[in-house]
Amino acid sequence: MDTSESTDSGTGPEAEKDTEPATGPRRGWRRWAMDTRPLRIPAYRRLWSSTIVTAVGSQLTAVAVPKQIYDITGSSAWVGAASMAGLLPLIVFALWGGAIADSMDRRKLLLITNSGIAVTSVLFWLQAVTGLESVAALMLLLAMQQAFWGLNAPARNASIARLVPAEQLAAANALGSTVMQTGQVVGPLLAGVLIPVIGLPELYLIDALALCVTLWAVVRLPALPPLESATPRRAGWREVVAGFRYISLHKVLLLSFLADIIAMVFGMPRALFPQLAAQTYAPYGEGLALGMLFAAIPIGAVVGGLFSGTFSRARRHGWMVIGAVVAWGAAITGFGLSSNLWIGVVFLAAAGVADMVSMVFRGAILLSAATDEMRGRMQGVFTVVVAGGPRLADVLHGTAGSAFGPRTAVAGGGILVVVIMLTLAFAVPALRRYRI
Template sequence: MTSPVDPVEGAGPVEEPMEDPAAPQTSHARPGSLQQGLERPRRAWAIDTTPLRNPHYRRLFWGVAATMLGQQMTLVAVPYQVFALTGSSLLVGVTSMVALVPLIVFGLLGGAIADSMDRRRLMLVTGMGSAVTSALLAGQALLPGGGNLVVLWVLTACVSGFTAVNQPTRSAVIPALVGAQGVPAANALAMTVRQVGVIVGPLLAGVLIAVGDLFVAYTVDALGFVVAVLLLRGLPKLPPGRAAGPLRLGAAIRGVGEGFSFLRTQPVLLMTFVVDVIAMLFAWPQAVFPELSEGRFADSPNSLGWLFAGVSIGALLMGLTSGWVSRVDRQGAVVIGAIVVWGVAIIGFGLAPSLWLAVLCLAVAGAGDMVSAVLRSSMLQLAAPEEMRGRMQGVFLVVVAGGPRLGDLRAGAIASAAGVGVAMVSGGVVVVVAMVVVALVVPSFWLFRASRSSYATDPVTD
């Protein structure tokens, strides 16, 4: 990562004074800095909350927390409203594609934009755009007839586009806020609070939908973005690692090309995407949940709900006990091990004769995926220079969004032809074997150490 960011606008990199090797070794942690916080004792397994002592990261964290609940409620409310308007599951599927296309396009462009302008400003602009769009969703829910499909699709695309720019930008600023040492713990905190939203948001949305109040569900989403914007206003300026210039579409498109060119020269960064695509393409289980709930687990109450919650339950529990993850140095090896755990757990899920065992396997898979996600994101932030972080996080968002959808297609096709067990077991076996191949063929990924990453960043200070 790049040199420390000077909080004074227009100033260059901070030059650290040379140390006298004969002088006594003392701590150089800034008062109240993350490094100083890391010197304090903490529990070995509990989630590492040290980054929350940093006031800048604290604003970012609570901004994420404020938006996650409403976002998850909207993810439930939109497909429900489409089905209520049309009675067509096909159009519900089309709605998913309406959201996916801008997510891919603006995920890539958003990363390039985040590398060419002040990232604090970009987060404020996209946050306000999301708030206004969610407010319009609430307004259209009050239209006669329960809304309008075309309006709903347009607003859904806008929400997806704003999210696709905002999310890579939020991830790209984490090293500048907490420094290299705090990146894994900061990622674990952010991903854990997201899992809380994934579990609680749909439950609240279900309650509101049951009483016919989509307006409130969308309004909660809008208010969450407003709170996030108010919090983010207190951040310092967060310029990219290169000189910011006027925002032009052509420059953003060229920036995407530069990002992929850079990625081709970085096998470690490239493999963070490849291993996730392998895990999601061959072992994403969601497509088979309805068939299992109607067949193998038909006698178990609320089996569909438990199946959908299984992965998130495991991810949340791992997040709450992720203190050790933030101290991992051999990040590449642990990522491969975590994905092997995912693959083995999916094999167990495919063979599970009872609902409780299937949910347990899904929870183990979710725990492995949580470890993989935290460390892969950290590797991207630590092994990419400041001026490339936005684009790398944009690609990360596209992979995270697209992989499970491709996995649904594969799992559904094989389950229809040969059964759920074959679909899940075969996919899990492929994942395990593929991780062994990755470790042998790309030793730089297996041997990657956070302590030897090429770029180092200190947290910004006021």
């Protein structure tokens, strides 16, 4: 690991780690398949297993809310407004939640926030089953849900470094990211099948029941209080500012955030998918084209996760991030230049694989290059970047697509990703030098 960065293992007896036997190098198909070593650790296995259920359940609510709002108003503008109503609470509470996660037992914080999310899902169900039909109530519940999720995500992600050893952080991130990406594919498809069969309110109820599995898993986690070596901390905005100051003083952390911002802001073209489906890919069928465009990146990410054994043991984490972002930009450029739907989908799926690699190693860097007393705040900023980057991209690509045409905007954005990432990597060597 680069000694120029402040690091600690963040591990302790509470992590319930099993000692991995000396099995030697993996052979045959196991060299390519997902690295499952972290699942040998009971505490991590419980946390990961709960994610399998909630990854799908959360997507049911993600589909149900905009569907219900559209049913009430008949307006896509209200659907967009509801999405933005959840963004501000997410940003505020993710940053504050990171500071809280660094000042208290993370297991306790997970119990509180998961309970809050579950209660919110029950309230979603109640307003739907009683026929309230209030957009204001839906937006308020969505803001509450995103606030609880903003408090939850930093504690959940920061806890991983206390449950698995440093050399398995990339593998653990690959396992978690694969489950979440699978949920983004399976959840909406399942929602589309279930709504005509059981109705909209029951989707909220299924999500609430799924969250009970998460609560059970968190109850069985070991206590995760601040390490004894850490000084007593509060959880105010001064501590949030201290987190940003910490990032500015540790270049590898700053660069890991910038890498994601570059990839997402300049290279996420989802705002142009409807226009591309209606114009460029219209001969294939607008509905089919739109569905394939939205599904291609998550499917590629899932494939990348299933074969994460090909990269999860890499030690040069910085180069893996750089290479993944450049590959993302190149794939997006290829997509923009393609007029054939199926070739375009292949390029988007390749971008999804690159995105999975980037997520795995950026997450590992955040957990290994930050001290435990700062991990919650780093994860809070990470949550904001992940949530905010694509929304900024929607504005940028929508504007550029209207001005220059959708294919030119997409290809130009991909080229910018490649050029900016390579320039940054060679101008500031901290990221490319980082390894564990």
